[in-house]
Amino acid sequence: MELDSRIEAVLFFKSEPVSLKKLAEILAVTEEAASEALLVLENKLAGRGIRLMRANSEIALATAPEAGELVESLVKEDQNRDLGKAGLETLAIVAYQGPIARSQIDYIRGVNSSAIVRNLMVRGLIERVANPDDSRSFLYQPTMDLLQNLGLTKLEQLPEFETFKTRLEAIAETSDE
Amino acid sequence: MELDSRIEAVLFFKSEPVSLKKLAEILAVTEEAASEALLVLENKLAGRGIRLMRANSEIALATAPEAGELVESLVKEDQNRDLGKAGLETLAIVAYQGPIARSQIDYIRGVNSSAIVRNLMVRGLIERVANPDDSRSFLYQPTMDLLQNLGLTKLEQLPEFETFKTRLEAIAETSDE
């Protein structure tokens, strides 16, 4: 059985995001080999009912965006889709600028964002990771769940992602002085 | 989107066998059309990690038989895996404060706990019971198996049980505001 098919089986069985490292470990291959096979799988799934998702070097399978409405009709519990103005702003900052510190979110929004950040974390739309430059502090980044809610298989598919990622970073740096 | 891909999305999401009749109903097509599309899907899945399974006119997606050994090793690994920090914290909340709603677990931890709660359930460490106050939702509580495994005859024997239960209650209450 081809590596890409074995990956598909693992992701299907796991039903939750798996890191590239873990995936390589399970399949007893190098991360490079797993990465290559993921590209193959991604291509094979094009146009199909399920898609390969990636976020923060984690990988998962999910239903295709085009099937969103159909599957939604099968979901029983109601989903809270109201983000509010503060939630939208904060999600935009984290999606386009993440991983980003809370102090920088505050700086951009001009208000204390601790309540809204916590709210988005509880909803599973953003997550906290250790700051590689400062072990005592945290950074916030978008979750796979957020991407799924936005109908994206990866963050780079966000409109204007590349343009604003770089441009805004240059400005955000000023808050670090 | 092609009918076979739409079927794939539905079966993937459902994670359990669906009858042909039900499938046709979901997709708003005749059973004949669904049957034909199933043949197409079956062909497309040949050699892949996921296969179409049929038994007694029930249809489901499952991992390919060739991946059987791989899947078995995953099952074993899942069963022996340590819970880790996040898992232990979640289990502790359920043990000290159960029966408790998922939304309250999320609120207390400050992060979304759905994946962890599911994992604890699959392992038989916690179980879901009906919420007496709201028939549409569930509460989570530790299983008898867990108690026995911890060497306890009742939860109250957990260290400082009353103290922490009271403190958690106060927090959980504020989440309902």
Next chain:
Amino acid sequence: MENRFTIKAGEFEGPLELLLDLIEKRKLHISQVSLAQVADEYIIHVQRLGQVPMGDMANFVLVASTLMLIKSLSLLPTLQLTQEEKQSVEDLERRLKLYEKMRELSVHIKERFGKQILYNRQPSKERPIVFAPAKDATAASLHEGIKRVLASLPKREAIPQAIVRKVISLEEVVENLADRVQRAFKLRFSEFAGQYKEERVNVIVSFLGMLELVKQGIINVTQDSHFQDIAMETTKPGVPRY
């Protein structure tokens, strides 16, 4: 126990949001000129804010004082600004542009969120539950776990000391600014000749009154801080600077 985080993350309008709204309402672009134009209106809004947490009120007042600087400069271009004042003027303009960009980008999120969701597999009801104890789950580790959970609950946030200090020193800054504008105004009074003379004088007089209002706002804020039991934490990096 502190449960301040239960305060709802409501639709609280922040200072940058208010400022941007005022500029956009007049169909202006962000610039020092447009900031000077909306300064009065901004301050009137801030006066009407009512109950706002101390930390947030400080942010409003800090922006107000920078707007006053910008306005002073637009009225009396000869007014000398210190290096720090110049920087806070530039900083406000830059931050406002950054905020504007993010607000624009948030439209993409709004348009997409929840519209075409990619779903995970539902938890299978077919999978038999087999009791699988974890080696690390013991009564002691659960005890440790619950202690960790309680310890990591959010504490009531201390207002960064730097903000408090800045607001307190602002009182002096505004007083000083009022002095400088008044002096420059008297010095230049003879220059305000011609038909617009009266108009110009009126503008500056009302501006001085506005400065007084800002000062009062600042005094309010600093007084609040005396009544509140503020835990003085060390300043975190990246605290907003105006």
